[in-house]
Amino acid sequence: MSEPVLRKGSVRGPEPGDAPLPREAEAGARPLVSVVLFCSQREVKPLEVFEDLHAWLASSGLDHQIVIALDGDRRSLYERFRERIAGLDRIEVVILNSRQGQLATIRAGMAVAAGRYLVTYPAYPQVQPESIPTVLEMLQKGADYVVGYRGRRRDSIFNRLASRLFNRFVRNATGLRFRDIACGMHGVQRGAMVRIPNYGDNQVFLPILAAREGMKVREIEVVQNPDEPRLRVFSPAVYLRRALSLVTLAFLVRFTQKPLRPFGALGVAIFLVGMVLSVILVYQRLFGNQPLADRPMLLLALLLVTAGIQVVILGLLGELLIYLHFRDQATYRVDEETGEDAGPDGPPSS
Template identity: 30%
Template sequence: MTTAFPSTPDVSIVVPIYNEVENLPDLVERIAHAMSAQPLSFELLAVDDGSRDGSADKLRELAATRPWLRPVFLARNYGQSSALQAGFDRVRGRYVVTLDADLQNEPDDIPLLLARLETDPGVDMVSGWRKDRQDAELSRKLPSRIANRIISRTTGVYLHDYGCALKAYRRPIIDRIRLYGELHRFIPSLAKDVGARITEVPVRHHARTRGVSNYGIDRTFRVILDLILIVFFMRYRQRPLHAFGGLGLWLAAPGGLILTWLLVQKLLGESIGGRPLLLAGVMLVLMGVQMIAAGLIGELLMRVYHEAGGAAQFHAQEYVPANRPERAEPGVLVAQDAIDKVA
């Protein structure tokens, strides 16, 4: 299928790929078919994450006759988060769509997500919900359900399906977030942290018919560790003293009470030198002081970071009424990413 390639497409579709050579021809054709059914122009950023099965060669072959297909090749296998970020760094559309390459996501559902963004200005991100999952393995379904509930409760972003790769975003949201490690699982939480308004729509899901799944039960433990990072990032990134200092006070306070009580006992003439409680009190106070010191160091680092022109501390939109003479396009919010300088 050959189409005119727009210089600035409306939609950028980002697909991370790792050893999916058998699925690529069908994937590309189905995405093209889905996008031809709606009026928005598009580009497909297929990011090969160091595949070893010939996926890179297949992408080159497919791109030769499809000007809207833009293959991106990573030097080695860096992981899904890095592959997505490599695609996000190159998007040009005002909407960004992500999905997996294993064809378990349904490309024909992409227009459904885009239509929601087009018709609802109060939504910045549409997340797919695999309401009727076709995974055969209970080892994938059960941990996924548990993880969705835990992540929703701890981050405050209530979704049925964090693991669904099929999502659509307004471009400013993608421009504000950075992925590293394995944070791709928590994109809704990161999006909320930069001000995104999120909704969820049911999408279709298919069982894998070709290729081998790259997921295992071991990722459950990695999710728990990443969740701790996300909660800290969302709540205490700009105030680390509240995290470390709060924990330090909880440790130092009982330690101080223990030592005070032992001091009274000592003044009354009792021997306290061999009592385990003395060691416990000293350890609690020392750990508390160390945690508070860590919080202060974190605050100093944040101050240096923002004064040096680091990432924006907040994102805002300025509304200019239609009757203003400086208004170029009436009735549109003007996005402004601002850095709050520390005095």
């Protein structure tokens, strides 16, 4: 079992006094697990992946359901699924009307899923269905969100480098340490999913926002699919899009509580550079006998001074917004209390 992935991060949670997460509130006729097979943008052997998943689930005896979630630009894929799933029960299909991206597709799949635990499963060869029980077990032990990582990766050096770069970036930006942010196999408690704010365009936003909400996010090793191509190169637009979502994410997680800290530091730095330049120019005018009025450097110095002031003020406006609205986001979440509930011996994660 892995360490909690949370290292540090900003403080957010539900309104204080909120009830703990409804973990298994609505049991009844629900299947134990809904596997959300999502397909957005990347499409490699989706039917084969479905076959594997379905065959494995059927033979495993798990109380399950498969939700096929297709993004708008993958609607034609349904034609290929239709014959295959005719006559099968425990299958749901949801197709977005237009292209909305990976996260929206996953969310749509989860919205129609009935299971008590939700597991996402990419519709391209990446992971093996044998890992589903591992993820489930972790959820049943009390984790709110489980992120898979592919242990012992078989990959080209290029993919490993790219992946390491993105993981490192996420760690620096959010303070959360994920081993494999590109792994599409995640598990989440039904009740926890409702609480994760709808934000972002990439699946990696989910665990990060969950952690920020104070949920228990854990990481677990899953089995890599041997059919996963060793070298996967995408168009530059894909990398750019990923990088931009990460910048958004960094801003979302890092600077939201105290905008004056980064903006103030930046603004003061710009201001000081401008001041130093101005002092040099004035000194040269007074003692170096250099004229001031025909030196464009003076304009640069003044520009820096005024820009610095304005950056600081933007930070202050941010502070004001947060002060006036922060109550929507409380600052802690209670996990357990002594005396209220005996509970299992010790926390599940240690």
